[in-house]
Amino acid sequence: MDLGIFPRVVGAKKFESKKMNDRPLLDIRNLKTYFFLPEGVIKAVDNVSFHVGNREIVGLVGESGCGKSVTALSILGLIQSPPGQIVSGEILFQGQDLCKMSPEQLRKIRGNRIAMIFQEPMISLNPLYSIGDQIVEVYTEHYGLSRQEARKKAKEMLEKVQIPSPARRIYEYPHQLSGGMRQRAMIAMALACKPAMILADEPTTALDVTIQAQILELMVELQKLMGTSILLITHNLGAVAEYAKRVIVMYLGRVVEEAPVIPIFESPLHPYTVGLLNSIPKLGSKAIGGKKRLEEIPGMVPGLNDLPEGCYFHPRCSKGREICKRKEPKLFENQPGHRVACWAVREGW
Amino acid sequence: MIQFAVRRIILSIPILLIVATLIFFLMRTMPGGPAVAVLGDYATKEAIEALEKQMGLDRPLGVQYADFLGSLVRGDLGKSIINGRPIAPEVGRVLPYTLQLAFSSLLLGIILGIPMGVFTALRRNAFFDYFGRTLSLAGVSIPTFFMGILLMLLFSIQLDLFPVMGAGDSSDLRDTLYHLFLPTLTLGLMMTAYITRTTRSAMLNVLQEEYVRTARAKGLPERIVIYGHALRNAFIPIISFIGVYAIILIGNSILVEIVFSRPGLGKMMIGAIKQRDYITLQSVMVVYASLVVFINLLIDLSYGLIDPRVKYE
CATH class of the missing domain: 3.40.50.300 (P-loop containing nucleotide triphosphate hydrolases)
Incomplete structure (x- = not known):
């Protein structure tokens, strides 16, 4: 039809x-x-x-x-x-x-x-x-x-x-x-x-x-x-x-987070999205005082022919635990319309 | 465009001057000088001096050089040492044969080479591609005189379809084409091989370009993407290379004229070498050089027809 x-x-x-x-x-x-x-x-x-x-x-x-x-x-x-x-x-x-x-x-x-x-x-x-x-x-x-x-x-x-x-x-x-x-x-x-x-x-x-x-x-x-x-x-x-209106975040061929635009900028869930947002230079008190450096995501993006097991982001992730190295996290709906693929969010670490 | 052409022609004068100069002095470096070349190693001193005087070789080199250039400007190519006849009319008589051969071979090369190059590029690494590449490698590698003899054996001796030698009756178009076929095939196959290779690599490059992807993203049929957007861009490198190949073609046309005993500049040049007729040799070389300069001019002019970025100012 x-x-x-x-x-x-x-x-x-x-x-x-x-x-x-x-x-x-x-x-x-x-x-x-x-x-x-x-x-x-x-x-x-x-x-x-x-x-x-x-x-x-x-x-x-x-x-x-x-x-x-x-x-x-x-x-x-x-x-x-x-x-x-x-x-x-x-x-x-x-x-x-x-x-x-x-x-x-x-x-x-x-x-x-x-x-x-x-x-x-x-x-x-x-x-x-x-x-x-x-x-x-x-x-x-x-x-x-x-x-x-x-x-x-x-x-x-x-x-x-x-x-x-x-x-x-x-x-x-x-x-x-x-x-x-x-x-x-x-x-x-x-x-x-x-x-x-x-x-x-x-x-x-x-x-x-x-x-x-x-x-x-x-x-x-x-x-x-x-x-x-x-x-x-x-x-x-x-x-x-x-x-x-909505944002989809991809990392190494996989969707890691998907949400309407406001939640993604105000309360990003996936550590990769957080890293992406923190690496935007901002104007404001913190930046002007020189107290806060521009953040970067540690490590390198692995080559697509040399991907790690489990979650692709775990080698660069500060929240990574044992399961992240073994098992790929599936996207799950954390809040209506806000989906994320991360063990830390899912398990509430 | 016309202005550009006129300017390019004017600019080619210094090139021709340099070439003529080089040819003139090269001729003067022949061992013993031209007179010895004509009379042979056992000629008496008096005979050589007499001939040198007759040929004007006893004059200072500068005078001879100025005289040579002066005649060239007037279109006078001098007189043959062997029979004393003026060379220019003889060049005028044989030049059409050489041009016929050169242009028909180039045309054959373009007509066969460009489609073959496109097909091999589209079937990259498939059977047709390997087949076409092997064939064109062979075409580039086999010397023209050998190819000429092979074709002659097949078409003239075995199949008895085409004549072995000569150019036929120039007033009879059918006879002319009949005699032109095998020499054209010989040179044309070589050109086909060169142009196929160039077209293939040019197409492979162009097919990777973003604008080809854009053309596909617009939903254009593959026919228009390939023959419109891609091939038209590929023509730019193809034309540059055709300019280079045309020069190779002219060099090889000398061999083909000898193999098929066709009248032409090449045959005239080889004849002059055999008879040690250095004036004729020098003149024919100047004509060849002018031909190459003229082809380059045509190539430069043709860029503007396909590429709007080329400006003739």
């Missing part, structure tokens, strides 16, 4: 069953994406489950190499194979399992219903195509528009992302635009078909600090306008605190 059969008017809302209303737009269940390399199997995404609701902004945070990007690429079916492969799990998008779709079915969803914004617009845009042409392609492919109609739509889209004089910019090439403008063009391309879901993979990391806020503001503005959901993949915790 599809949500789309119900008329989207306010009055109709009470007739929708509670269950259907709650069905998330994107529901990832036990996703495992492994890379089979000569050196061994890399478990980049290891049994990850989370969901993103309609019109929801969810932050996916963690250090580089924790599997954030691989998760996003798995959703789009863009894992390079070989060596990568989705080993098991389900990726339900509007109730349909993307993992079971044929490449052709999945292609029709990519860029149309689910779009992606990449980290570095300079290298993510094709240097030999004008930005207009790169947006036009999306329309000619998914909407079957003529080039002329598509060009008109592309111009409208550039206007929406607030690129000045779009009629001229449409003919310009990526190298002729500034970093911020390039990312705006990238956003225009991603939003072209009014997708239900945007995967934003570090959308501001490569930009100047002054531009970062502008781009995020723009994304959120358009998100509200179009009713899109966003999976905001980032290590910029400030951006997450500002815009996300």
Whole structure:
């Protein structure tokens, strides 16, 4: 059954069953994406489950190499194979399992219903195509528009992302635009078909600090306008605190904590999340007095091909006990909506 | 673009000047000098002096050099020592044969090499890739004269399909193509091998690029991703290498002209060497050098057609 059969008017809302209303737009269940390399199997995404609701902004945070990007690429079916492969799990998008779709079915969803914004617009845009042409392609492919109609739509889209004089910019090439403008063009391309879901993979990391806020503001503005959901993949915790409704924390391919944004910043449970938050420089009395040093998480992130037994975080964890070395902690719901995978929290050490 | 072309042509004048100078002085370092080269080791002193005077070799070197450059500027390539006929018209007569051969081989190399390079890149490490790579390694390694003889044995002797030698009647297109086939195949297969290898590695590089992933994330069909977004970017390194290969091609065309007894610059050059006709030799070398400079000019101009970042200012 599809949500789309119900008329989207306010009055109709009470007739929708509670269950259907709650069905998330994107529901990832036990996703495992492994890379089979000569050196061994890399478990980049290891049994990850989370969901993103309609019109929801969810932050996916963690250090580089924790599997954030691989998760996003798995959703789009863009894992390079070989060596990568989705080993098991389900990726339900509007109730349909993307993992079971044929490449052709999945292609029709990519860029149309689910779009992606990449980290570095300079290298993510094709240097030999004008930005207009790169947006036009999306329309000619998914909407079957003529080039002329598509060009008109592309111009409208550039206007929406607030690129000045779009009629001229449409003919310009990526190298002729500034970093911020390039990312705006990238956003225009991603939003072209009014997708239900945007995967934003570090959308501001490569930009100047002054531009970062502008781009995020723009994304959120358009998100509200179009009713899109966003999976905001980032290590910029400030951006997450500002815009996300819920936060998912990943460490070495596993989800270690998941909670609404306020609890995660006010009372983080997992020692890794605590460490992440403590390593943000803060302004305030403690910092000004010079009494408190910026904290860091001790130790190194182990290589994905050299993972410890049990909880992956135990070698760096101050609360670690014997069981952490042996047995992997499963996610459990500590408070409604706040899930964490930690023995210390579970056992109340 | 036209302005750029004109400027590049002007800039190539110093290059040609240096090449002509090098050729001129190299010729003068032949043991005993050109006159001895012509008359042989047992010529009398008087005979040598008389010939040197006749050839203007008794004049100071600077005068000879200025005279040589002056003639070149006027398009005068001098007169053959052997028969006294002007060289320029002879070059004009044989040059089309060499150009025909060079361009048809290059075309064959591009038509076969680029698709093969793309396919081997897409089937990386699969059977077709190993097969294609082995074949192109062979193509690069087998000397052209040997390849020419092999093809001649197969197509002319065993199958009796194509002629062994000559260029045919130049006014008859069918006859020209008929005679062009085997020499083109010989050089073209070598070019195919080179271009396949280059295309394969260029494609493998480009396929790793972020913008190819973006193209896929947009939901474009694989056909457009590969032949639009990826291959177009791969063309930039491919074209640079084709410029280098064209020079290798010209060098090898000399051998092919000899093997197939085709008229052409190469045959003219080898003839000049055999007859110790150093004026002809010197002129043909200058023509070859100009050809290489011209190809490089074409390569530089073609970048602008595919890469908007290239500016001709």
